[in-house]
Amino acid sequence: MNRAPSHRRRFGIGLALGLLLGVGLSALLLVGARRTDARVRGEREAIVTLNAFADVVERAGISGDAVRSAVASWAKAHPSVGAVRVIVLDGISLEASTEPADAGDRAAPRRLARDEKALYDRAQRLRTAVETNRQEGAPRKVEIDVERLEGGALDLARPVERDGEVVGMAEIRTGPPPSPPPFPVGTVLLYLFVPLAAYALAALIFRERRAPLAVAAFALLAGALFLFARQTLSTLEADRLATERAVAARATEEARLAPTLPGVAAAGLDPAKWDTDVFRRPRGAAAGTPPGGAERRGRNVFFGVALAALALTAFFGFGVAARLGRVLSRHHVAYFYVLPSMLAMVVLVIFPFLYGVAISFTDQTIYNTGEPLTRLWTGIDNYREILSDFSITTRAPDGSRVFNYQNFYWTLGFTIVWTVTNVAIGVSVGLFLALILNTAGLKLRPIYRVLLILPWAMPNYITSLIWKGMFHRQFGVVNQMIQIFGGRPVSWFDTPFTSFLTVLSTNGWLSFPFMMVISLGALQSIPGEIYEAARVEGASRWRQFRAITLPSLKPALIPAIIISVVWTFNMFNIIFLVSEGEPAHSTEILITQAYKFAFQQYRYGYAAAYSVIIFLILFAYGTVQNRVTRATEGI
Amino acid sequence: MARRSRDEFPHPPLHAILLIATLITVYPILWVVTIALSGKQSLAIADIPAQPTVSDRIRAVIPWPEKVSMANFTSVMTDQPFGRWLVNSAIVSAATTLLGIFLAATAGYAFSRFRFPGRRTGLMSFLVSQMFPGVLTLIPLYIIVVKWLGLGSTRTGLVLVYTTTAIPFCVWMLKGYFDTIPRDLEEAAMIDGASPIVIFRRIVLPLAKPAIAVTALFSFMTGWNEFILGATLMDKETMYTAPVGLRFFVGGFQQQWGYFAAGAIIVSIPIVALFFFLQRYLVSGLTAGSVKG
Numbered sequence: 001m002n003r004a005p006s007h008r009r010r011f012g013i014g015l016a017l018g019l020l021l022g023v024g025l026s027a028l029l030l031v032g033a034r035r036t037d038a039r040v041r042g043e044r045e046a047i048v049t050l051n052a053f054a055d056v057v058e059r060a061g062i063s064g065d066a067v068r069s070a071v072a073s074w075a076k077a078h079p080s081v082g083a084v085r086v087i088v089l090d091g092i093s094l095e096a097s098t099e100p101a102d103a104g105d106r107a108a109p110r111r112l113a114r115d116e117k118a119l120y121d122r123a124q125r126l127r128t129a130v131e132t133n134r135q136e137g138a139p140r141k142v143e144i145d146v147e148r149l150e151g152g153a154l155d156l157a158r159p160v161e162r163d164g165e166v167v168g169m170a171e172i173r174t175g176p177p178p179s180p181p182p183f184p185v186g187t188v189l190l191y192l193f194v195p196l197a198a199y200a201l202a203a204l205i206f207r208e209r210r211a212p213l214a215v216a217a218f219a220l221l222a223g224a225l226f227l228f229a230r231q232t233l234s235t236l237e238a239d240r241l242a243t244e245r246a247v248a249a250r251a252t253e254e255a256r257l258a259p260t261l262p263g264v265a266a267a268g269l270d271p272a273k274w275d276t277d278v279f280r281r282p283r284g285a286a287a288g289t290p291p292g293g294a295e296r297r298g299r300n301v302f303f304g305v306a307l308a309a310l311a312l313t314a315f316f317g318f319g320v321a322a323r324l325g326r327v328l329s330r331h332h333v334a335y336f337y338v339l340p341s342m343l344a345m346v347v348l349v350i351f352p353f354l355y356g357v358a359i360s361f362t363d364q365t366i367y368n369t370g371e372p373l374t375r376l377w378t379g380i381d382n383y384r385e386i387l388s389d390f391s392i393t394t395r396a397p398d399g400s401r402v403f404n405y406q407n408f409y410w411t412l413g414f415t416i417v418w419t420v421t422n423v424a425i426g427v428s429v430g431l432f433l434a435l436i437l438n439t440a441g442l443k444l445r446p447i448y449r450v451l452l453i454l455p456w457a458m459p460n461y462i463t464s465l466i467w468k469g470m471f472h473r474q475f476g477v478v479n480q481m482i483q484i485f486g487g488r489p490v491s492w493f494d495t496p497f498t499s500f501l502t503v504l505s506t507n508g509w510l511s512f513p514f515m516m517v518i519s520l521g522a523l524q525s526i527p528g529e530i531y532e533a534a535r536v537e538g539a540s541r542w543r544q545f546r547a548i549t550l551p552s553l554k555p556a557l558i559p560a561i562i563i564s565v566v567w568t569f570n571m572f573n574i575i576f577l578v579s580e581g582e583p584a585h586s587t588e589i590l591i592t593q594a595y596k597f598a599f600q601q602y603r604y605g606y607a608a609a610y611s612v613i614i615f616l617i618l619f620a621y622g623t624v625q626n627r628v629t630r631a632t633e634g635i
Numbered sequence: 636m637a638r639r640s641r642d643e644f645p646h647p648p649l650h651a652i653l654l655i656a657t658l659i660t661v662y663p664i665l666w667v668v669t670i671a672l673s674g675k676q677s678l679a680i681a682d683i684p685a686q687p688t689v690s691d692r693i694r695a696v697i698p699w700p701e702k703v704s705m706a707n708f709t710s711v712m713t714d715q716p717f718g719r720w721l722v723n724s725a726i727v728s729a730a731t732t733l734l735g736i737f738l739a740a741t742a743g744y745a746f747s748r749f750r751f752p753g754r755r756t757g758l759m760s761f762l763v764s765q766m767f768p769g770v771l772t773l774i775p776l777y778i779i780v781v782k783w784l785g786l787g788s789t790r791t792g793l794v795l796v797y798t799t800t801a802i803p804f805c806v807w808m809l810k811g812y813f814d815t816i817p818r819d820l821e822e823a824a825m826i827d828g829a830s831p832i833v834i835f836r837r838i839v840l841p842l843a844k845p846a847i848a849v850t851a852l853f854s855f856m857t858g859w860n861e862f863i864l865g866a867t868l869m870d871k872e873t874m875y876t877a878p879v880g881l882r883f884f885v886g887g888f889q890q891q892w893g894y895f896a897a898g899a900i901i902v903s904i905p906i907v908a909l910f911f912f913l914q915r916y917l918v919s920g921l922t923a924g925s926v927k928g
Contacts, residue, residue, distance in 0.1 A: 611771030
């Protein structure tokens with residue numbers, strides 16, 4: 001148990017695990033990338049074939065015997081293509097088909113049967129897509145529908161047009177794809193064993209000297225990973241070139257075939273137009289992503305993997321793992337019990353929080369969520385934008401002052417006012433009612449108590465929606481009551497002040513029961529003899545309240561106030577559902593404003609920075625509060 | 636208890652104040668009951684003529700429907716998908732409860748009984764996590780749950796998220812309770828050769844039944860009342876939970892106040908009942924937690 005640790009063994013294990021992680025992960029990534037590439041290549045080739053086929057169909061006139069003979073010859077020249085079909089929307093007819101099922105009395109041309117509605121729908125969908133894209137002048141809906149069938153074959157469809165108008169659909173089904181590239185077992189084993197053998201050799205020379213062993217292990221690991229990465233990147237580059245060549249070859253072959261088909265005019269055939277994306281935009285060098293980007297990303301990935309592998313090696317080599325292992329085994333029961341909940345917290349609370357903090361340093365919006373965060377990094381720009389903008393008011397063109405309600409400091413000020421007024425109302429109403437309820441011998445007390453707690457018991461989103469309804473301009477009961485007394489109906493959500501009153505009354509209604517229950521509990525724990533003694537001494541009722549009641553309430557009320565400040569500060573539902581921030585975001589609190597930035601303006605980075613600031617405010621509050629309560633407890 | 640009555644306030648004015656306070660408190664609830672029983676979708680209690688008299692207006696604020704009808708209750712459960720939403724909510728809340736108790740009981744026990752490196756950090760991390768603004772974690776949670784785990788519009792995704800919302804409170808609550816259980820029994824069992832798992836299951840859990848009941852109810856309420864995460868993670872209308880569905884009735888351009896009111900009452904009754912059962916513990920738990928914080 002207590003023999004000296006072997007540096008040789010530790011670095012050996014570290015190197016082995018580092019290699020396993022580094023090479024293994026890189027190999028997995030390589031295979032994944034190659035499989036994706038192969039799939040993309042298959043799709044591109046299929047799209048070229050489809051476009052060529054559609055071109056043939058359009059040139060043969062789309063409907064009639066001419067098309068059927070052209071399609072038949074085309075299919076004969078493509079033994080690898082599973083089946084093709086041509087649908088014409090006008091008349092809902094199957095114009096041509098080489099589908100095995102479409103033989104005998106189901107042979108084309110014929111009207112589509114009822115059970116073939118999916119085909120017709122597909123053609124319709126494509127026609128709508130083309131029209132939408134043309135109207136909006138932007139590629140919004142895919143014009144080539146690619147479906148992956150079981151076994152990996154593709155089923156593609158695109159519209160066919162006559163004089164710029166979509167009249168039908170051409171469909172092809174490709175044959176089964178070539179088998180995907182295998183996992184490079186031999187290469188991986190080579191990269192595992194050669195460095196390990198070299199390390200064994202080094203270990204023989206260096207014996208138990210730690211520094212040279214560490215250098216040897218790290219150098220071998222780094223060297224192996226570097227070579228492997230280089231080989232991988234060149235493989236991927238070769239794949240890319242092969243794809244380009246294969247696609248070009250496909251197009252050339254189609255271009256050679258097309259004019260030989262019966263009834264197909266050869267004039268103006270342009271094979272370069274066939275290599276398109278799913279929006280039928282040509283995939284020239286300009287349209288595609290620059291190849292350098294992919295390569296750089298590949299390098300970054302390898303760099304990350306290598307760092308992780310080196311860290312793993314160091315972790316084992318320097319004995320951290322051994323120490324950790326000892327701690328874990330000594331306390332294994334405790335960790336076993338804590339693990340499930342910690343895991344859940346890490347995955348669904350702590351990681352999202354850190355990820356949110358990371359987003360706050362980027363300018364992520366809904367439009368660039370696909371990009372890695374490193375590419376969107378803007379440093380502290382969001383924070384500077386939020387915190388350095390002091391212009392709560394701006395001058396309108398006519399010289400009058402206009403409030404900018406989305407300014408951070410306005411919202412912060414409003415949040416503070418909101419919190420203070422609410423807690424004040426909650427405490428005073430709650431305490432007042434508690435004092436009354438605490439009167440000795442009061443009848444019906446349990447009934448009052450239950451009824452007065454009801455608002456706390458109701459789910460607060462329901463409460464909010466109820467009050468929203470009651471403040472309705474035309475039908476709400478609040479305006480009806482005002483009119484009973486001869487007042488005019490108020491448009492509650494049209495000015496910041498009245499809007500504030502609605503959320504204030506809702507939250508006041510909602511929050512006083514908590515304070516009441518807390519105060520009542522504390523009041524009931526004050527022994528009656530104290531009051532007795534005070535009365536004997538001749539203390540006035542006010543003096544009794546000041547000298548006995550309030551001090552006894554303090555230990556219960558202060559924590560309750562502290563926690564209700566946090567609750568009110570973050571009271572999302574009331575603001576979000578009652579005033580909805582109206583008018584013009586003037587009654588947003590920080591938390592709802594952050595939500596609006598995220599889910600109405602879709603500025604994720606900005607909203608995240610906003611939320612981090614909220615967190616920091618609360619954290620500062622918590623720390624100060626903690627210190628204050630500790631100080632008061634000390635007294 | 637009995638004190639000399641001449642030193643007390645006279646009771647009638649106190650009753651008057653309490654009566655008014657109670658009336659204000661109960662009015663919104665009576666209002667929603669009235670709308671639910673009106674059989675109509677309007678949020679007005681009574682129709683007001685073009686030239687209303689004062690009595691018309693008074694009629695419009697008295698929380699009693701012109702005609703009592705159960706139509707809103709029957710049609711919200713049959714014509715509207717509200718029944719389905721209720722089932723979703725019930726399943727999600729029940730699963731949250733089970734998972735929450737399992738996680739909180741094991742962790743709370745370890746935090747109470749064992750001293751191990753990371754114990755303080757773990758306990759504090761539960762507490763600090765309560766301070767994370769929900770909006771900040773909402774976007775990453777959406778990405779993790781919907782895009783990475785593929786659990787968008789599923790009950791499983793919602794259960795996982797709700798459970799992690801509920802467990803910090805539950806862990807602290809249960810840890811506090813376990814602390815009060817004397818260790819003699821466990822030590823005796825340990826001498827008899829019982830394994831820690833057996834001790835936990837056979838001795839500690841049965842003793843902690845009251846605290847576990849409270850955490851169970853708390854977890855259930857978390858799942859049953861949550862609105863914003865549900866609205867964010869559940870895209871499909873058939874997968875809405877009851878809160879999301881209720882908002883759907885009166886949010887945006889929908890103005891189905893009758894359905895909303897009936898649904899609100901159906902949703903509230905169990906939770907209000909639970910609440911009255913629970914509130915004693917809630918109060919002590921919350922204040923205890925904040926003092927420790």
